[in-house]
Amino acid sequence: MANRPEDVGKEAVQKKGWFGAHKWLILRRISQLGILAAFGAGPWLGLWLVKGNLSYSLTLETLPLTDPYVLLQALVGGVVPETIALVGVAIVLVFYSLVGGRVYCSWVCPVNMVTDAASWLRRKLGIRGTSHASRSTRFWILGATFILSAITGSIIWELVNPVTITVRALLFGVGLAWIFILAIFLFDLLVARDGWCGHYCPVGAFYSLLSTWAPLRVTAANREACDDCMDCFNVCPEPQVIKPALKGAPKGIGPVILANQCTNCGRCIDVCAVDVFRFGTRFGNDPLIGAKVPDQIQTTGS
Amino acid sequence: MAEADRKQKGTTRRQFLSTTLKTACSVSLMGIGLGFYAQRANALPPLAIRPPGALPEEDFLSACIRCGLCVRDCPYDILFLGQLGDDIPTGSPYFIARTGPCEMCEDIPCVAACPTNALDHSLTDINDARMGLAVVIDQENCIAFQGLRCEVCFNVCPIRGKAITLDYQHNPRSGKHALFIPVVHSEACTGCGLCEKACILEKAAIKVLPIDIAKGELGHHYRFGWKEKEKAGKALVTPDVKHQYNLPEGVRYDLQGKGLIIEKKAEAPHAPPQDSPFSSNPLDTLNRKKGDD
Numbered sequence: 001m002a003n004r005p006e007d008v009g010k011e012a013v014q015k016k017g018w019f020g021a022h023k024w025l026i027l028r029r030i031s032q033l034g035i036l037a038a039f040g041a042g043p044w045l046g047l048w049l050v051k052g053n054l055s056y057s058l059t060l061e062t063l064p065l066t067d068p069y070v071l072l073q074a075l076v077g078g079v080v081p082e083t084i085a086l087v088g089v090a091i092v093l094v095f096y097s098l099v100g101g102r103v104y105c106s107w108v109c110p111v112n113m114v115t116d117a118a119s120w121l122r123r124k125l126g127i128r129g130t131s132h133a134s135r136s137t138r139f140w141i142l143g144a145t146f147i148l149s150a151i152t153g154s155i156i157w158e159l160v161n162p163v164t165i166t167v168r169a170l171l172f173g174v175g176l177a178w179i180f181i182l183a184i185f186l187f188d189l190l191v192a193r194d195g196w197c198g199h200y201c202p203v204g205a206f207y208s209l210l211s212t213w214a215p216l217r218v219t220a221a222n223r224e225a226c227d228d229c230m231d232c233f234n235v236c237p238e239p240q241v242i243k244p245a246l247k248g249a250p251k252g253i254g255p256v257i258l259a260n261q262c263t264n265c266g267r268c269i270d271v272c273a274v275d276v277f278r279f280g281t282r283f284g285n286d287p288l289i290g291a292k293v294p295d296q297i298q299t300t301g302s
Numbered sequence: 303m304a305e306a307d308r309k310q311k312g313t314t315r316r317q318f319l320s321t322t323l324k325t326a327c328s329v330s331l332m333g334i335g336l337g338f339y340a341q342r343a344n345a346l347p348p349l350a351i352r353p354p355g356a357l358p359e360e361d362f363l364s365a366c367i368r369c370g371l372c373v374r375d376c377p378y379d380i381l382f383l384g385q386l387g388d389d390i391p392t393g394s395p396y397f398i399a400r401t402g403p404c405e406m407c408e409d410i411p412c413v414a415a416c417p418t419n420a421l422d423h424s425l426t427d428i429n430d431a432r433m434g435l436a437v438v439i440d441q442e443n444c445i446a447f448q449g450l451r452c453e454v455c456f457n458v459c460p461i462r463g464k465a466i467t468l469d470y471q472h473n474p475r476s477g478k479h480a481l482f483i484p485v486v487h488s489e490a491c492t493g494c495g496l497c498e499k500a501c502i503l504e505k506a507a508i509k510v511l512p513i514d515i516a517k518g519e520l521g522h523h524y525r526f527g528w529k530e531k532e533k534a535g536k537a538l539v540t541p542d543v544k545h546q547y548n549l550p551e552g553v554r555y556d557l558q559g560k561g562l563i564i565e566k567k568a569e570a571p572h573a574p575p576q577d578s579p580f581s582s583n584p585l586d587t588l589n590r591k592k593g594d595d
Binding site for chain 1: 321324325326328329330332333336337339340341343344360361363364365366367368369370371373374375382383385386387388391392393415416417418419420423
């Protein structure tokens with residue numbers, strides 16, 4: 001019944017067509033590349049729409065956007081920023097609290113394209129082995145970076161942050177950044193599935209925290225149609241978030257994916273041939289949805 | 303059944319503890335590594351200069367969020383961000399005076415662009431910037447010290463005549479010419495680096511260095527007597543007894559440089575019509591006794 005990881009999305013392509021089975025992926029790539037292009041238009045073409053990078057940017061000389069994680073490390077180091085940086089943080093915090101913090105990971109972050117590529121190649125080559133680091137490691141690292149920022153008085157993660165290093169490499173000059181990016185690619189390909197983004201990246205961990213109360217969610221609204229093909233688990237960068245929503249009906253768990261690690265990438269929606277998933281809100285989380293045996297809900301629910 | 307249940311619970315607790323401990327240990331190790339890396343990576347090489355208004359280096363590194371807006375708003379494109387593999391802290395802005403010095407814009411756009419005050423917004427007059435300090439570091443190769451007329455650093459200095467002055471000195475080689483020695487004054491030099499850029503040598507003899515490298519510091523116990531005297535308004539030790547010279551009337555001796563001073567006697571109209579009772583050579587007068595004997 002279960003499909004092999006190599007065949008992720010094959011059924012979906014057959015049923016929905018190639019575009020139907022890659023809709024959200026294409027939109028995400030447009031978003032990621034579009035943001036890079038908006039940043040790049042200045043240095044590459046002299047068209048200054050957006051100045052700066054993902055740490056802080058100023059769009060059309062008016063709209064400030066500040067990365068809250070970077071600024072928080074600075075605050076821990078004892079910095080009093082300009083008002084414009086705080087306005088930028090407020091805008092970013094409000095936006096991601098609504099759409100889900102890890103939308104940053106899957107719709108903005110350029111490293112996502114690298115790790116997605118590694119993940120894809122890993123499936124195609126049938127590489128199964130993986131290291132067994134805990135997915136909570138990133139939260140420990142997140143905490144450690146704040147402590148280190150306070151001790152060293154510097155924005156510690158910016159020394160090694162692959163996200164901003166990648167963006168700066170494209171906009172301000174490459175240096176040795178490509179080695180760094182290659183290392184992440186190889187690590188994800190050969191050492192650990194979803195290694196960097198799924199286990200270690202504290203930027204993603206920080207945005208996960210912003211995801212906690214976000215209304216915009218993926219929901220397994222049509223979960224009774226699930227035919228256990230496993231495609232969503234194989235393609236998902238955070239597969240642990242799917243199970244409660246998809247298989248939780250007997251335990252009285254609603255169909256909305258509430259785990260804050262979900263990146264709202266929408267790949268599960270794409271690859272599902274029977275359209276179990278769709279984007280929805282956290283409010284449509286009725287445990288009765290997709291529950292096959294009503295009396296079972298009465299015993300386990302409430 | 304109950305035992306098995308307890309056993310299972312125990313294993314999960316043990317598993318939980320061991321995973322947590324493992325993760326905590328590896329993250330601590332990573333943290334220590336990152337801390338040491340930070341110490342090494344946060345050192346700025348002396349020839350990389352921060353933009354105007356930059357806070358002291360340690361504060362700067364905690365305030366700068368590496369956005370590069372100062373780089374973008376610099377109209378002369380002299381600023382760069384440290385790249386991975388450079389000696390400069392990753393993503394932090396700098397310029398190299400020899401290749402691209404700060405042109406000292408009056409409106410200081412780089413400071414205005416900074417969102418975190420890493421470039422201090424209280425800097426409103428570019429002449430108050432202290433990016434570094436120019437030092438005439440190689441006096442063996444600076445051609446001014448050879449007696450040649452150069453003065454390029456003096457002439458390109460945006461605070462001409464204040465930050466760099468020319469000190470005229472005797473040229474002992476020719477015996478009759480002057481040396482035009484460039485002298486930097488720290489109270490006016492902004493460290494913009496235009497002098498280093500303009501230096502005509504293959505490698506600049508005048509270089510902008512970080513202020514803490516360029517400047518010495520007097521021992522804190524040190525006091526200059528004449529300054530203390532001025533402050534107190536009087537001598538703080540027993541005042542010197544005024545020296546008495548054995549000189550003829552109408553003649554004084556100034557120790558501080560003027561030497562012998564011959565005062566004209568105004569109240570002697572009937573005196574013989576001569577300028578002075580002495581020979582024109584003061585030594586004759588001083589040695590008079592000897593000669594008379």
